[in-house]
Amino acid sequence: MKNKYIFGGFIIVVFLGMLVYLLTQSNIKYEEDFAKVKQEDKIVRATGQWVKEKSYEIDKQNKTFSFYLADAKGVEMKVLYNGTIPNNFESAVSVVVTGEYRNGYFHAKDILTKCPSKYEQQYEQEKTKTSSL
């Protein structure tokens, strides 16, 4: 009877240990501030707005897609992604990129575009600027 509990306890400890270890290993921090993103040497998830003025670039030869992303303070960084332009990119209200900043670029391994349901708000924000008509 006692052995069973010791055995069970051991398994639970191993399991929780693994859980915590992997959690710290695969942990991705959210970072809204690009100045901090640029200093971080780990993988982070950053949210920003696509700088439309600077357009984007699709490099067919190297199969990369790159664009500029700006945070709320206006700090910009260039994002490089191995792949092509995601669905909905042009109409995205905000873009969430996961990856790390190296050699002057943010190397994204994942891009998430936020669009559909935020439409109404977006229009409302634009409206407050132009309703002077």
Add this chain to the structure above:
Amino acid sequence: MIGSIVLTLALACSIFTMVMYFLTYKGYKNTLNYGRIGYHVMAMLVIVAATLLWHAILTHSYEYKYVYSYSQNSLKTGFLIASFWGGQEGSFMLWLLLTSIVGIILQSYTSKRGDLEQRTMAVFTLATTFLLIMVSPLFKNPFMYIWQEPSFLNVKTINQAMLGMPLLQNFIFTDGSSGQSFVKMSSELYTALSSAGLSVHQLIVDGKGLNPQLLNFWMQIHPPILFTGFSMSTVPFSFAIAAMLKNDYKDWVKQAFPWVLAGAGILGLGIMLGGYWAYEMLGWGGYWAWDPVENSSLIPWLIGVASVHTLLVQRRSQKKGGIGRYAKTNLILCLMTYILVLYSTFLTRSGVLGDASVHSFVDPGMIVYLFLIIFIGTFIVLGFGMLIYRWKTLAEETPVDEGFLSRDLALFTASIVLSASALIVLVGTSAPLFGHAVDALFYNEMHIPLVIIIGLLNGLSILLKWKNTKKEDLFKKSIFSVSSAIILTAFIVLFGGVTQIMMILVALSASFAFFVNVEIAIKIIRGNMKMLGAYVAHIGIALFILGVVGSAAYSSQKDIDLVKDQPQEAFGYQLVFTGYHPIENNTKYAFNVNIKKGDKVYSVSPVMYISEFNNGLMREPAILTTFTKDIYVSPLGYEDQSQSKVQGETISLGLGDSKVVDGVSIEYKDFDKPDMSIMMGGGDFKMGTKLIVTKDGKSYNAEPLIKKEGRDFKYIPDQIEAVNIKIELKKIDPGTQQADFIISKISGDNTSHSQPKEVLTVTASIKPFISFVWIGIVIMVFGFFVSVARRLPESLSKN
């Protein structure tokens, strides 16, 4: 308006029913019938409200904000019906509708089982009450009129004949940056229209439409099934509370059992269909991305399946008298299934996952957020409050210490392992609440050992006897399955190229489970078919695991440029792009790709189109399904180079940037500013860039220029013969100093570039044995229902 009234009446009925059932439980006579009538009236009202919403959608009643936001005239009937659950409000409506219908069945079921009805239905109607408050005019009401809150409507959706009307002019705005015009819909406009004798219905002639990613066959199937699973999870929760109310833990096990099985089967099917949707349509390249929304429906399913195993043990051990083993575990698991469904709703509806998930809904506002917390909080407090209150009386009466090799212990362990899996997913999914996220790696690595254990237990628990098994017996019984599993795994290793040790162990344990269950299933088929459920479900899971090993761990993918009519080799197949044609009234384009192997030619057509809904490029993959593998062709882009006049490649550089083109590094060193005063004055000027071109360690300077002479711009390229490159400055912004260059070769293969060519770029991937994933789950779900058929009559039995 009438919809809101109907829903409010239903809410009143729900509360009335809850009180009546509770009073009946407390011993009042005559209240039971009021409860029954109350419930059926409530359910009818909910059905009426749902019908009204469908009616509003089908008749394009755009005066309702919900109808305007999620449907449009051009949608086909099937999608119109499905736009019912296209948004938050409607998906709560769907959940409510299905819960109400489940409740009708539950009322009938419980009324035949003694005093179960009042206790169960009192709890069940608490859930319907909360859902009804959710869709009431206070929160997420689908019958809200469009003018109740100011909103901006695209002029495309407005009656063009009315746009010129003077009364409308104050409400029309144009967005400077996009050039689109909007009508501001508000109560003022509504009043203005009414006083002119016009209705909003005349003004708004079309809706915004459904997000194109939802315009898919599975949109019509997946949400209702998933929500049926969610609704059914209310039942085990109600049974558990009902048992604690009565302080009797014997009968509820057999009574809840068919519901737990059916709920797990349906929820499992719903989750799988979501995965299939993602795979087949959304082009995620796989069926499971560990996205928080997917995860949050998986967690309650895992707990539900865990409860199946311990409920079975409790039921079995009741034969010796008493309430049986794991009474507390079962109560906790059944409570948790529903609480986790609510938690899942909270995660996906409250906006907390905002940046973490592809399909989480947008922030619904503080009040809804708080209400969701109250919703979950109430059920947690009720469930665990009762449990603590009854904890002492729940002392296990049958502490039989069975041996290590007993089915009893194996099933309990299975339940623990499934709960551990749920815990892993829960921890990972909740990480965004604390400002973090986890990589898919976390889930995958954590699950590999668990899956090995699941496979072993899956087979072992079947071979073991309930109480204790002699080692020799076990050895004898497992000869066939163990040897077959080893042979199959050897095949997989030799021919499938599986080499990772963990993957080999997964394959071995899953094939062991497969053979054990197949062996027994074959024996049973000749006997009592009703006993087949568990074995069928376990065969399904074994196949599913094998499918996951093949498709996830051993798929390979590759980006390919397919030049029209030029075959390309990939994974031993020849891919040829043969051209494209418009489909669906010229709204989409299908790109034909022929896949050839030997003499066989298959044709697939990935689709791309620009969606009017969001002006974005949408892509749909195409899949060639064979028994052993899927060939997945996902379009990336299409380029018709025959139409472009520019030769060479265009690159864009900021000052100080550098880029490698064809092995030549180009660095943008300096910007030769034009004389600003001359430029402003409209005089002739020149501007240029200083570049450093490096190849094989040697650097050269290049200085392409733009000159303005009179009215013309002249582009003066620079070329460096040593590296065979010509650089032309195409455009430069004097402000940001961002410049575009055209890089081409001076000589050589430029001539071949000038040949007109159409290029389709695709990601092609091979998914070995992915069909096992789908087949496995379908078989598993079937197994669940065979078990339901067996356990349903049992729930009426005296024992």
